[in-house]
Amino acid sequence: MPNQLYKIPRVTDVQIVHALTKLGQEFGDFDVSANALQHGLGSVRFPAQPTPPTWQQVIDLNSELIDYFAAGIGGITVIYYRGGSSGDAAQKSPVLDDLLIDLNGVDPGRLKAAAAVLAAFRPVSVPKSAKASEAVLAQQAIQESTFARLQKQLEELFAQTIQVRQQLDDSVRQKTEELEVAFLAKQHAADEEIKRLQADLKERQEELQRRAQELDDSDNTFARRKIRDGMLNDVTERVKNFDVSGVTRYARHPVALGMWGLIGLFILLMGWTAIELYMSRESQSSVTAVVSNLLQAAPPTTSSASAASANLGLATAMVHDASTERIALWIRFSLLTIGLVGAILYYIRWETRWAEQFAATENSLKQFHLDVNRANWVVETCLEWRKESDSAIPLPLIESLTRGLFTQNDQGPPVVHPADELASALVGSASKISLAVGDSKIEYDKPGKIPKSVPTPQ
CATH class of the missing domain: 1.20.5 (Single alpha-helices involved in coiled-coils or other helix-helix interfaces)
Structure with missing residues (x-):
């Protein structure tokens, strides 16, 4: 494939190096050989290899010393000629340079590399029919030189x-x-x-x-x-x-009212039973009088004797029923009496226990008053001992001085229901107890007194 020659605007050495560095960053490292004023600068690799001293001197001068370079970029060959590819110096252009590109084949990578090279150096079109005089060319060279100098000053x-x-x-x-x-x-x-x-x-x-x-x-x-x-x-x-609060005082009222109501009920039932006993006795006396009259009367005839015998049997049955009724009434009266006595005893014990607790609390307050005085005296004694002897008071002495402080030694007896006391009194004094459990029977000899209180588990 033939080479393609392009005309590009005059470029400086720094512009050439910048363009080659940019192409190397895009297409990878490549080798470049160049001449400066017809003298070889050697080969350098863009952009990975460090710049050789000769190249660095040319770059630092920032002039137009490089008049030729050749490089292989992305599979294509790029050759640069300052002022043109003509070997005659008189025919060199003062404003244009030549850039030769050889694709070495056609593929997307080479075309992309060629497009990148053209974009970096910006070729221009020059009409072949244009013929300028020497004065115009001189003026153009002066302008290009001025532009180059201004560009250099700007850089x-x-x-x-x-x-x-x-x-x-x-x-x-x-x-x-x-x-x-x-x-x-x-x-x-x-x-x-x-x-x-x-x-x-x-x-x-x-x-x-x-x-x-x-x-x-x-x-x-x-x-x-x-x-x-x-x-x-x-x-x-x-x-x-010292007194209890109103809430505590009012809390006792339901129990007291209940006990008084129970006692009143027992008394009412006992009165009713007494009235029935009185009426039953009057009825039994009347029936007894009738029986006595029947026994004293002599029957005159056989029919009269039969009627009297029937009346006597009826009267005897009535006397027996009246006696049975009186026995039942006396049993009910006895049970009501026992219930009344038990309720009264329980109420008395309940009130007594309340009074004992009230007194025990008051005694506890008084004992606390004494314990505070005693504890303060013990503390004063310990401090005086330490102050005088510069040592702690012996522990046995402290234990003896503080023994019994702030302790409750008076524990009243537990409250026991009157039924428990009655059972203890009856069963505890018995010589033998027989318990029927189903079809079997258990007997205990000398069971002893039933305990009045159940030990509280610790």
């Missing part, structure tokens, strides 16, 4: 701007580092000052705590006695005005 200005910006960044970075160092130094000094002040504050707090402890130790006796007096005054006031 130098950009480079200076970048350098100034870098210097400013370095200055700002250095100033920032200096400020950070100064800040860290001040922070360290402030931390040290804070630690010193905290240490002083801690020492002052310890001194204040020590002085407060000394004041507490010196005033503990007064404070303790003041607390003791307050407790004793409170206990004394409670003993003087």
